[in-house]
Amino acid sequence: MGNLIEIKGVTHAYKTKAGPFPVLRELDIAIPEGSFCAVVGPSGCGKSTLTRLIAGLMFPDQGEVWLHGELVRSPRKTVGMAFQNPVLLEWRTILQNVILPLEIVAPRMPKRDKEARARELLALVGLEGFENKRPSELSGGMRQRASLCRSLVHRPDVLILDEPFGALDAFTREDLWQTMHELRVKEPVTAVLITHDLRESVYLGDQVVVLSGRPATTQYVMEIPIPGPRPLEMLYTPESVERLAVLRRQIQIAQGRAEEEA
Amino acid sequence: MSISWQKVLVPIIAMAVLLAAWEALVWYMGWPKFKMAAPSDLWPAYLRFQDLFWIYGWQTLWRTVAGLMLAVVFGTLIGMIMGLSRIMNDALYPILVGFNAIPKATVVPVVALMFVGQHDFNTILIAFLISFFPIAVSVAIGLSTLEPEYRDILRSLGASRFTVFWKIALPKTLPEFFGALKVAVTLAFIGTNLVEIITPHGRGLGHLFQSAQINSDFPLMFAVLIALAALGIFLYYIVVALERIFAGWAERSPT
Numbered sequence: 001m002g003n004l005i006e007i008k009g010v011t012h013a014y015k016t017k018a019g020p021f022p023v024l025r026e027l028d029i030a031i032p033e034g035s036f037c038a039v040v041g042p043s044g045c046g047k048s049t050l051t052r053l054i055a056g057l058m059f060p061d062q063g064e065v066w067l068h069g070e071l072v073r074s075p076r077k078t079v080g081m082a083f084q085n086p087v088l089l090e091w092r093t094i095l096q097n098v099i100l101p102l103e104i105v106a107p108r109m110p111k112r113d114k115e116a117r118a119r120e121l122l123a124l125v126g127l128e129g130f131e132n133k134r135p136s137e138l139s140g141g142m143r144q145r146a147s148l149c150r151s152l153v154h155r156p157d158v159l160i161l162d163e164p165f166g167a168l169d170a171f172t173r174e175d176l177w178q179t180m181h182e183l184r185v186k187e188p189v190t191a192v193l194i195t196h197d198l199r200e201s202v203y204l205g206d207q208v209v210v211l212s213g214r215p216a217t218t219q220y221v222m223e224i225p226i227p228g229p230r231p232l233e234m235l236y237t238p239e240s241v242e243r244l245a246v247l248r249r250q251i252q253i254a255q256g257r258a259e260e261e262a
Numbered sequence: 263m264s265i266s267w268q269k270v271l272v273p274i275i276a277m278a279v280l281l282a283a284w285e286a287l288v289w290y291m292g293w294p295k296f297k298m299a300a301p302s303d304l305w306p307a308y309l310r311f312q313d314l315f316w317i318y319g320w321q322t323l324w325r326t327v328a329g330l331m332l333a334v335v336f337g338t339l340i341g342m343i344m345g346l347s348r349i350m351n352d353a354l355y356p357i358l359v360g361f362n363a364i365p366k367a368t369v370v371p372v373v374a375l376m377f378v379g380q381h382d383f384n385t386i387l388i389a390f391l392i393s394f395f396p397i398a399v400s401v402a403i404g405l406s407t408l409e410p411e412y413r414d415i416l417r418s419l420g421a422s423r424f425t426v427f428w429k430i431a432l433p434k435t436l437p438e439f440f441g442a443l444k445v446a447v448t449l450a451f452i453g454t455n456l457v458e459i460i461t462p463h464g465r466g467l468g469h470l471f472q473s474a475q476i477n478s479d480f481p482l483m484f485a486v487l488i489a490l491a492a493l494g495i496f497l498y499y500i501v502v503a504l505e506r507i508f509a510g511w512a513e514r515s516p517t
Contacts, residue, residue: 052414055418056418057417057418075417075420076419076420077419077420079418079419081415083411083414085411087409087411089430089433089434090434090511091433091436091511091512100415100416101416103429104419104420104425105419134511154419160418
């Protein structure tokens with residue numbers, strides 16, 4: 001299996017009045033097809049910049065982003081995105097919200113097929129019977145489930161998740177982690193998951209990449225060769241506790257470096 | 263049941279109390295009709311000029327609505343330009359604010375001189391000029407405060423700027439737009455009446471008001487004011503009905 005996402009030596013700086021503001025430096029990440037890559041790092045280290053580079057919404061100053069063996073030069077129809085804020089459209093029903101990407105990617109697809117596809121995904125995440133509700137009638141966890149459906153409805157090969165579970169309470173978050181594993185069985189994608197939660201990264205990631213403080217570079221890569229779907233108890237095995245300790249230590253190093261440079 | 267009764271009965275009682283207090287005040291002070299009108303004088307005043315009320319009322323109404331529609335079209339257009347381009351926003355904002363700061367009563371004679379005799383045109387123009395500002399500002403703010411994630415979900419799929427505008431930005435600004443439209447309705451009425459009173463041309467309720475003023479006919483003046491209020495309320499609730507249809511999703515259910 002080749003790498004579906006490859007980030008090679010990416011360096012990027014934002015232009016500000018005070019001069020260039022470097023956020024990424026010589027960043028390398030390789031994600032094999034069908035695997036989940038969790039990216040953790042100190043806050044403000046450029047993780048969201050990374051998602052925009054992969055989505056083709058921005059281009060790096062130096063280095064290259066490759067998807068499917070193609071250099072990313074523009075946005076692609078085969079990318080799905082979900083954010084911490086579910087950004088559902090309040091004037092559409094849940095079903096119509098999930099359909100939205102299909103209206104862009106497959107405008108000629110019959111309406112019935114679009115709806116069938118959306119219903120199939122909504123049923124997978126446990127939102128059956130909520131198709132005709134408005135987003136404001138749903139809880140935060142349910143909205144995030146709908147947002148996940150929207151990110152997958154057009155069968156993307158790359159899924160970009162920018163802290164999608166960050167604003168949820170602990171129990172809802174664990175529910176959604178399990179939903180994510182179930183989704184992966186039915187909807188195989190290659191995913192980048194940006195997160196602040198080390199337990200989340202170990203539970204969902206096939207590899208965990210620790211970014212250094214700003215400007216971020218690849219500081220540490222951990223492989224987690226446990227096939228999914230993983231039970232939640234997996235987090236309490238001695239191996240996982242060991243992994244969490246290693247990652248926590250790496251984050252502390254990353255933060256320490258950030259302080260030295262500041 | 264009791265709630266719907268409350269919704270109907272309470273405003274009626276409040277109105278009746280207000281009118282009674284007004285009537286009592288005029289009676290107690292012993293004001294004659296050339297000094298102040300009592301509510302009981304208004305209906306006879308209306309009946310006396312019933313035809314004129316309907317003819318002038320229609321003239322005022324259609325010119326206000328025409329000005330308002332122009333304000334919606336141009337206000338939305340200017341708001342779009344300002345909301346989507348930061349350069350245009352920086353360029354247009356001070357001009358708009360400065361223009362809005364000019365009291366429109368001073369613009370009326372200028373317009374009247376520029377387009378002598380074009381009374382309908384002048385009236386519509388002033389109604390438009392006075393009411394497009396809130397619409398432009400609200401649309402501009404609605405568009406420029408769109409969270410980037412909303413844009414990204416479509417842009418990441420290669421959607422054009424127009425698609426993002428049509429599918430997301432435009433519907434998302436509708437609640438703000440209707441909020442501004444409610445303000446604009448009232449302003450447009452002010453504009454129409456300014457022209458009708460400052461540069462009378464024998465048209466509109468403003469003209470009727472002015473004739474009454476010349477004769478110190480207080481009952482007629484107040485009857486015109488109430489007719490204007492009725493027109494204003496009528497238009498306002500049309501906007502509310504449109505808002506329910508097009509932006510009803512923004513209303514929170516009471517639970």
